[in-house]
Amino acid sequence: MANRVCMGNEAIALGAIKAGVRVVSGYPGTPSTEIIETLINEKDPNINVQWSTNEKVALEVAAGAAYAGARSMVTMKQVGLNVATDPLMSLAYIGINGGMVVAVADDPGPWSSQTEQDTRHFAKHANLPVFDPSSPEEAYEMVQAAFDLSEEFQIPVILRPTTRVCHASATVMLGEVPALKPVSGFEKRPEWTIFPALSYKKHGELEAKQRMMSDKFSDLKFNRLFSGGTKGVAVSGVSYLYAKEVIGEFGLDVTLLKVGTPYPMPEKITEEFLSVVESVLVLEELDPVVEEQLLIQSAGRVPILGKRTGLLPWNGEYCFESVKSALFSYLGIKAEEEAASVLPEFPKRPPVLCAGCPHRASFYEVKVATKDVKKAIYCGDIGCYTLGNAAPLNMVDTCLCMGAGITVAQGLALAEPGSKCIAFAGDSTFFHTGIPGIINAVYQNTDITLVVLDNHTTAMTGHQPHPGTGRTAMGKPAKALSIETILRACGVEHIATVDPFDYETAVAAFREAVDFCGPSAVITKAPCIFQMKRPETVHRVNSSCIGCLKCIKQLGCPAMTPDENGKVVINGSLCTDCSLCSNVCPVGAIKRGDRNV
Ligand code: SF4
Ligand code: SF4
Numbered sequence: 001m002a003n004r005v006c007m008g009n010e011a012i013a014l015g016a017i018k019a020g021v022r023v024v025s026g027y028p029g030t031p032s033t034e035i036i037e038t039l040i041n042e043k044d045p046n047i048n049v050q051w052s053t054n055e056k057v058a059l060e061v062a063a064g065a066a067y068a069g070a071r072s073m074v075t076m077k078q079v080g081l082n083v084a085t086d087p088l089m090s091l092a093y094i095g096i097n098g099g100m101v102v103a104v105a106d107d108p109g110p111w112s113s114q115t116e117q118d119t120r121h122f123a124k125h126a127n128l129p130v131f132d133p134s135s136p137e138e139a140y141e142m143v144q145a146a147f148d149l150s151e152e153f154q155i156p157v158i159l160r161p162t163t164r165v166c167h168a169s170a171t172v173m174l175g176e177v178p179a180l181k182p183v184s185g186f187e188k189r190p191e192w193t194i195f196p197a198l199s200y201k202k203h204g205e206l207e208a209k210q211r212m213m214s215d216k217f218s219d220l221k222f223n224r225l226f227s228g229g230t231k232g233v234a235v236s237g238v239s240y241l242y243a244k245e246v247i248g249e250f251g252l253d254v255t256l257l258k259v260g261t262p263y264p265m266p267e268k269i270t271e272e273f274l275s276v277v278e279s280v281l282v283l284e285e286l287d288p289v290v291e292e293q294l295l296i297q298s299a300g301r302v303p304i305l306g307k308r309t310g311l312l313p314w315n316g317e318y319c320f321e322s323v324k325s326a327l328f329s330y331l332g333i334k335a336e337e338e339a340a341s342v343l344p345e346f347p348k349r350p351p352v353l354c355a356g357c358p359h360r361a362s363f364y365e366v367k368v369a370t371k372d373v374k375k376a377i378y379c380g381d382i383g384c385y386t387l388g389n390a391a392p393l394n395m396v397d398t399c400l401c402m403g404a405g406i407t408v409a410q411g412l413a414l415a416e417p418g419s420k421c422i423a424f425a426g427d428s429t430f431f432h433t434g435i436p437g438i439i440n441a442v443y444q445n446t447d448i449t450l451v452v453l454d455n456h457t458t459a460m461t462g463h464q465p466h467p468g469t470g471r472t473a474m475g476k477p478a479k480a481l482s483i484e485t486i487l488r489a490c491g492v493e494h495i496a497t498v499d500p501f502d503y504e505t506a507v508a509a510f511r512e513a514v515d516f517c518g519p520s521a522v523i524t525k526a527p528c529i530f531q532m533k534r535p536e537t538v539h540r541v542n543s544s545c546i547g548c549l550k551c552i553k554q555l556g557c558p559a560m561t562p563d564e565n566g567k568v569v570i571n572g573s574l575c576t577d578c579s580l581c582s583n584v585c586p587v588g589a590i591k592r593g594d595r596n597v
Contacts, residue, residue, distance in 0.1 A: 006172045008136040008165040009034035012103055015143035016073050017044060018177050019099070023065035024049045025058035027432065028461035029077030030112040031166040032105035036075055037462070040473050046180055051464050051473045054402070054432040055080035059087050059102065066096035066156075067192060069184030071147055075103045078117050079401065083433065085122065091156055092126045093202040094194055097184065099147035100156040102128075105166050108285040108317040114382070114401060116315055118286035119160045123263045127206045129213050130158040130263045131222065134240040136170040142222060142260065149216075153209050162285055164238045164317065210264045218268035222260025225273055229253035231331060232277030232302070234270075234294060236262050236284040242323040243283050250324075252331060259284075265293045274298050281330040282306035285318050305330060353387045355559035356576025358526035359453050361500035363388045363395040364555060364580065366422060366451060369510035375419040376514075377412050381405035383426040384460045384528075385453050392556045396424070403433025409448040410441055420514055422449045428458035428466040430483055435490065441519040442491035449513045450492075450521040452483055455528040463530065487521050494520035501526060503583040529576050538575040539582060540593035541568045551581045551590065 006014065013035050016024065024047060026036050039049045048065075052058035055076040062072035076084065081104045088102065104122075107113040123130035131146050133139035139161055146157040191198065217223055234257040235243045247254060257273040259265070262284075274280070274294070280302055282291040291306040298304055307314050311326045328335050353360045363385075370376040380386055380396030381404065389396030398408050409421035425434045430452050441448055458464040465471045470480030487495050494516040496509040506524065513520040547566040551557075559574035560581065570581075572595055582590040 001176065002174050003171050004174055005169055006136050006140070007034060007167060007169050008133070008139050008161055009167070010038045011136040011140035011172050012143050012159065012161065013038035013042070014172070014174060015140040016101065016147070017042065017047070018175055019144040019147040020071050020178070020180050021073050021147070022047060022070035022098075022180075022183060023062060023072040024075065025052045025061040025072075026075030027052055027055045027058055027080055028458055028464045029080050029105075030461060031107055031163040032075050032077045032080075032103065033461045033464070034166070035103055036473065043474075049473050051458075051466065053467060055084040056087055059084040059091070062100055063087065063091050063096065063156075066098045066100035068186040069098040071099045071151075073101045073103060076105075077113065078104055078106045078119050079113055079115055080104070081119060081122055083402070088122070088128075088156070089126050090194055092128050092206060093199050094192065095154040095202070096150065096156060097154065097187075099150035101143060101146045101150060101159050102156050103143070103159045103161070106160055106162045106286060108162055111163055116286060118289060119158060120262050120289040121287060123158045123160070124289070127210060128156055128158050129217075129261060130160050132237045132260060132262050133159070133161050133165050134238050134258070134260070135165060136168060137172050138222065138260070139165055140172045140174070145220065145222070149213070153213060155206070155209065162237055214264040214267050217261045217264065217266035220261065220266070222258075223266040223269050224258045225269055226256040226258070227276070228255045230276070230278045231255070232257065232273060232280040233327070234259060234273070234280055234282045234290055236260075236290045239283040239285060239318050239323060242318055242320050243327070245320055246324045246327050250333075252327065254331070259290050262290050262293075265290070265297070267297065270294065270297055274302050277302060279303045279305065281311065281326065283312065283318065283323055283326065287314070350390060351387050352390060352556060352558055353384065354529055355557050355574040356529045356578040357384070358455055358500045358524065358528070358578070359385045359388060360393065360555060360557065361503070361506070361526075361578065361580045362451060362453055362524040363393045365500065365503065365506045366510050367393070367395060369507050370420065370422065370514055373420045373514065375416070377409070377416075377419050377421045379405040379409040379412065379421060379423040381423075381425050381429050383429055385424055385426055388424070390556070392553050402429055403437055406434055406437035406448070406450055407440065410437070410444065410446045413446050413448050420447075420449070422451060422514070424451050424453060426459075427452060427454040427456065427468050427483060428464075431467045431481070435486065438487065438490045438492065438519070445518055447518055449516070450519070451510075452521065452523045454483060454523055454525045456525075457528050457531060459528045459530070463528070483523055487523075492519050492521050494518070495523070496521075497523045497525060499526055500524040501578055501580065503580070532576070535577040536595055537577050537592050538572045538595045539570055539577060539579065539590050541570055542589050542591060544587050545589040546587055548586065550586060551584050554584050555581060557581060
């Protein structure tokens with residue numbers, strides 16, 4: 001046994017190692033990414049870890065390993081589960097052999113996501129059990145219990161940490177890792193192949209498992225009843241910690257039910273809870289999943305209060321203050337007037353592409369190349385390059401989900417034939433879900449231009465590799481798939497590959513691609529600046545600057561600021577010497593210079 005300070009995601013990874021996981025696959029997505037990053041850093045030769053091309057692929061890889069009797073885990077963020085839902089639903093019916101955990105991190109807030117969706121609904125929808133950890137320590141233990149449960153009932157189990165659990169750190173007591181059990185191997189059985197008659201039978205079995213698991217859950221330590229007064233409080237996930245803190249600090253007399261497995265509900269323990277309280281307040285982030293199940297179970301015997309009664313908001317993260325305010329209002333306690341804490345005025349800092357980011361150059365060049373187009377629509381996508389929407393670039397008119405820039409552009413082009421639709425996709429997004437959209441554009445001969453912003457990495461989530469990078473998650477060399485070759489194989493006839501910092505050539509390539517009638521593509525290749533060595537030179541503004549501010553107004557590079565004389569200075573510690581600004585200055589005032597001058 002050893003104590004270690006762990007982030008929640010590390011605790012999940014270490015819990016999986018202790019549980020004997022053999023195969024882990026996933027797609028990077030905040031707040032889940034560090035689960036796989038930790039497993040990569042652990043370099044355990046018994047575990048095969050991979051960044052898959054998307055979440056559906058990752059889930060299917062993990063399912064195959066579990067068919068063969070290996071313990072497997074798949075990781076993703078909540079929106080990633082949308083991509084993986086198809087195999088997940090069928091897998092619930094088919095079942096597995098080795099234990100399989102589906103770790104899906106939810107993002108109340110949301111801090112870095114396009115939705116605030118609640119994975120517990122997916123668990124209910126798919127008839128799969130879900131564990132909802134309240135802390136890193138509990139996440140470490142829950143992942144092990146989830147593997148055991150999965151193997152016992154031969155179905156995948158969802159682990160659903162939220163941002164605050166994933167990214168908080170705590171001291172976790174790590175147990176000894178037992179010797180790995182051998183993998184039984186795949187046993188051929190007709191049940192591995194889903195057919196209507198089989199799914200009818202399996203559906204019945206799946207429903208029966210829910211009841212058995214509910215009974216089992218009532219005895220799990222993750223579900224607990226803390227006896228107190230007749231006022232009941234039911235909590236799920238990280239809200240448990242906030243409630244415990246408020247109850248402890250103000251000495252509140254309540255009976256507390258901690259729900260660690262929100263689906264299926266541990267009905268024996270919840271029944272015990274409902275029989276001793278006169279009302280219940282439910283505290284849970286995102287949707288009223290526990291609240292609604294308690295409402296059904298209580299069948300009017302006990303009032304159930306929470307989001308549905310307006311005591312708590314449906315959106316955003318909870319915190320000590322919001323839980324305190326809900327508890328006080330539920331218990332009829334008048335909060336003492338506290339001196340309003342005066343928060344300092346934070347400087348406004350809108351999200352912006354980094355200084356020297358190659359995407360800035362690509363966006364700007366597309367803008368220049370399309371300035372005479374009657375109506376150009378720019379279809380963005382998910383990644384760092386979504387930031388191309390900000391002024392002064394204003395180059396993202398739509399952004400829906402991974403890979404959708406390419407397909408939304410096609411829909412727009414069909415609806416508005418006179419417009420020119422330009423879709424942007426990063427290299428990782430291209431492999432994730434971009435390719436089927438490109439095939440569709442070629443098949444339907446839709447007139448769009450695809451710009452693949454290839455910075456040789458999955459930058460937004462922390463530089464994970466992908467099939468185009470030539471290395472695996474474990475750092476081994478791999479075949480680097482060529483985006484250009486794939487585009488050609490998909491049938492795209494007009495393809496150009498350019499360096500976005502070769503300004504004139506890039507603008508000309510974009511013009512040609514936009515003029516081409518039918519699907520065309522330009523691949524802009526330049527590494528993310530965080531993967532480059534610091535250059536020895538930078539750009540400087542000399543005395544011929546006329547203060548027109550064209551450089552700032554058109555590019556918005558954060559290395560450039562106006563000085564007190566109305567001219568421009570370049571911050572040498574930020575400048576990456578990309579030279580984009582020198583193409584914009586009308587009087588040639590921006591030149592390369594020595595970094596140390
Ligand atoms: S060269 Fe110009 S555009 Fe490039 S990072 Fe430096 S200041 Fe910014
Ligand atoms: S574009 Fe050139 S002249 Fe105008 S402010 Fe920038 S550096 Fe000065």
